[in-house]
Amino acid sequence: MAFVPAGTIRVFEHRALEYSRVWRATLFNSFLTPVLFLASMGLGLGTYVDSAGSTVLGGVRYIEFLGPGLLAATAMQVGTFEATFPILGGFIWNRVFHAMHATPISPRDVALGSLGWIAFRLLIVTTVFTVVLVGFGAVRSPLIVLAIPVGLLTGLAFATFVAAFSATQRVMTKFNYIFRFVIQPLFLFSGTFFPIEQLPGFLQPVAWLTPVFHGVALARGLALGTAFESPALFVIHAVVLVGFVLVGTWLAVRAVERRLVV
Amino acid sequence: MTEGPRTDLPLIHARGLTKRFGSITAVDAIDFDVARGEAFGFLGPNGAGKTSTMRMIGGVSPVTEGLLRVLGLDQRTDGPRIRARLGVIPQTDTLDNELSVRENLLIYGRYFGLKWAESGRRADELLDFVQLTERKDDIVEQLSGGMKRRLTIARGLINEPELMLLDEPTTGLDPQARHLVWDRLYRLKQRGTTLVLTTHYMDEAEQLCDRLVVMDKAKIVAEGSPRQLIERYSTREVTELRFPPGIQETLDGQLDGVAERIEWLPDRVLLYAEDGEAVAVAIHDRGVRPETVLVRRSTLEDVFLRLTGRTLVE
Numbered sequence: 001m002a003f004v005p006a007g008t009i010r011v012f013e014h015r016a017l018e019y020s021r022v023w024r025a026t027l028f029n030s031f032l033t034p035v036l037f038l039a040s041m042g043l044g045l046g047t048y049v050d051s052a053g054s055t056v057l058g059g060v061r062y063i064e065f066l067g068p069g070l071l072a073a074t075a076m077q078v079g080t081f082e083a084t085f086p087i088l089g090g091f092i093w094n095r096v097f098h099a100m101h102a103t104p105i106s107p108r109d110v111a112l113g114s115l116g117w118i119a120f121r122l123l124i125v126t127t128v129f130t131v132v133l134v135g136f137g138a139v140r141s142p143l144i145v146l147a148i149p150v151g152l153l154t155g156l157a158f159a160t161f162v163a164a165f166s167a168t169q170r171v172m173t174k175f176n177y178i179f180r181f182v183i184q185p186l187f188l189f190s191g192t193f194f195p196i197e198q199l200p201g202f203l204q205p206v207a208w209l210t211p212v213f214h215g216v217a218l219a220r221g222l223a224l225g226t227a228f229e230s231p232a233l234f235v236i237h238a239v240v241l242v243g244f245v246l247v248g249t250w251l252a253v254r255a256v257e258r259r260l261v262v
Numbered sequence: 263m264t265e266g267p268r269t270d271l272p273l274i275h276a277r278g279l280t281k282r283f284g285s286i287t288a289v290d291a292i293d294f295d296v297a298r299g300e301a302f303g304f305l306g307p308n309g310a311g312k313t314s315t316m317r318m319i320g321g322v323s324p325v326t327e328g329l330l331r332v333l334g335l336d337q338r339t340d341g342p343r344i345r346a347r348l349g350v351i352p353q354t355d356t357l358d359n360e361l362s363v364r365e366n367l368l369i370y371g372r373y374f375g376l377k378w379a380e381s382g383r384r385a386d387e388l389l390d391f392v393q394l395t396e397r398k399d400d401i402v403e404q405l406s407g408g409m410k411r412r413l414t415i416a417r418g419l420i421n422e423p424e425l426m427l428l429d430e431p432t433t434g435l436d437p438q439a440r441h442l443v444w445d446r447l448y449r450l451k452q453r454g455t456t457l458v459l460t461t462h463y464m465d466e467a468e469q470l471c472d473r474l475v476v477m478d479k480a481k482i483v484a485e486g487s488p489r490q491l492i493e494r495y496s497t498r499e500v501t502e503l504r505f506p507p508g509i510q511e512t513l514d515g516q517l518d519g520v521a522e523r524i525e526w527l528p529d530r531v532l533l534y535a536e537d538g539e540a541v542a543v544a545i546h547d548r549g550v551r552p553e554t555v556l557v558r559r560s561t562l563e564d565v566f567l568r569l570t571g572r573t574l575v576e
Contacts, residue, residue, distance in 0.1 A: 094357060098352065104343075
């Protein structure tokens with residue numbers, strides 16, 4: 001990791017030290033969420049969907065349709081959450097970002113180390129999710145392992161932008177708006193639970209503008225083994241996700257610099 | 263010429279140092295030097311520009327105008343190198359409440375690039391120094407305010423700094439906790455660590471500072487040792503008179519000439535003279551009957567009142 005600045009690694013280490021106290025509980029949670037969702041929606045609801053004989057899903061079992069999409073949507077939720085309270089807290093509650101900045105650690109290190117930690121969390125969550133998917137038999141292709149980096153990118157596409165926003169906040173009140181008016185609708189309407197072709201026509205292009213739609217589409221293609229049938233589409237999905245992450249990272253670094261250097 | 267630290271240069275050298283936030287000037291072209299081994303104070307009320315000055319010295323706040331050299335380095339270009347050699351005690355605690363006492367020190371050592379083992383060795387030494395060894399495995403949230411302050415001081419020492427910056431080190435602590443903090447800072451001073459602190463407590467400044475500047479409204483209004491300042495701007499003693507409500511306003515001229523200088527505060531009258539007892543006798547002879555009469559030594563509070571017409575803690 002010679003190309004990662006030492007200061008960035010220190011910031012990551014700080015979060016790892018905090019996490020070492022609570023990892024059992026959060027790891028259990030990471031298992032529980034997909035198990036509950038796949039059992040209730042995938043198997044429970046899925047039985048009804050599959051028995052209705054609908055052709056909308058193209059002959060795919062509902063749990064196979066839902067599972068990988070849910071992986072991407074969950075990564076979005078986890079990434080967003082990790083970029084709200086923990087980031088704001090570093091500025092206003094325990095103020096650890098100010099403590100770090102009083103040492104050779106730079107604001108850039110603070111931003112990149114924090115995002116690096118979120119990436120690590122996403123890696124755990126998506127890996128666990130993938131294991132659960134395989135356990136439920138909701139996967140058709142070994143390409144599913146690539147859904148792990150897809151989930152990571154989807155989570156970071158949100159985390160970076162939200163972290164940039166959090167770094168500008170003095171109070172936590174606006175986080176509720178993000179969860180209620182952005183994340184919740186995206187979770188429900190970005191092709192996770194039903195194809196976006198079911199949405200009203202004018203909303204379909206909107207879905208294309210959100211990273212989670214691309215993450216869901218990619219993860220699903222990988223799980224079903226159909227991802228490379230349309231290489232152009234695969235590349236578009238991937239480029240959009242990477243683009244969001246890069247722009248968001250740049251914004252987050254800038255926001256943290258503006259917050260700390262006054 | 264041999265390379266090596268120049269011990270004759272000031273550790274901090276500021277000329278025309280200015281900090282502006284938009285149209286507000288927080289620090290207005292101040293000049294000062296801090297020598298190695300000195301305990302130097304910024305005394306002034308809230309909003310005088312002390313914290314802004316400290317943040318610039320600490321390398322976390324850009325200088326708007328003027329020259330600032332810290333540890334021989336240019337503040338504008340060498341922020342991280344300066345910060346590597348400083349110990350900073352911020353005004354509000356920035357400890358990680360979720361970590362243990364020792365973990366807070368460990369990770370802070372890491373920020374300075376110490377190896378885990380080395381950081382741990384220093385952490386144990388410092389816990390001993392601030393008398394927190396018995397609490398080392400407790401979560402920080404469980405500590406009292408005074409203990410948190412001592413932990414912050416230990417944390418600021420983990421990189422063996424040449425210069426400690428202390429922004430209001432004892433504000434908000436009870437008297438006993440304050441004395442414990444003062445005692446530790448005094449020991450650091452004895453060891454030769456250079457201390458720069460801000461305070462709005464005159465007793466703190468008198469206890470700890472070899473030399474200080476009085477700040478008011480973004481400017482330095484006086485500079486010297488506590489004793490020099492008192493000699494220059496005040497008298498040896500002060501006689502404080504308190505009257506029942508409404509009486510002070512009716513004294514009209516009765517105290518004229520009884521002391522070298524008279525300050526009328528809303529709740530009391532201060533009479534400045536070399537011999538406070540003599541003043542007390544004189545006003546009694548004039549038939550003035552205050553509720554209480556207190557004769558005391560002049561303090562930096564009196565210096566501040568003289569320089570600015572206001573009290574430090576309002």
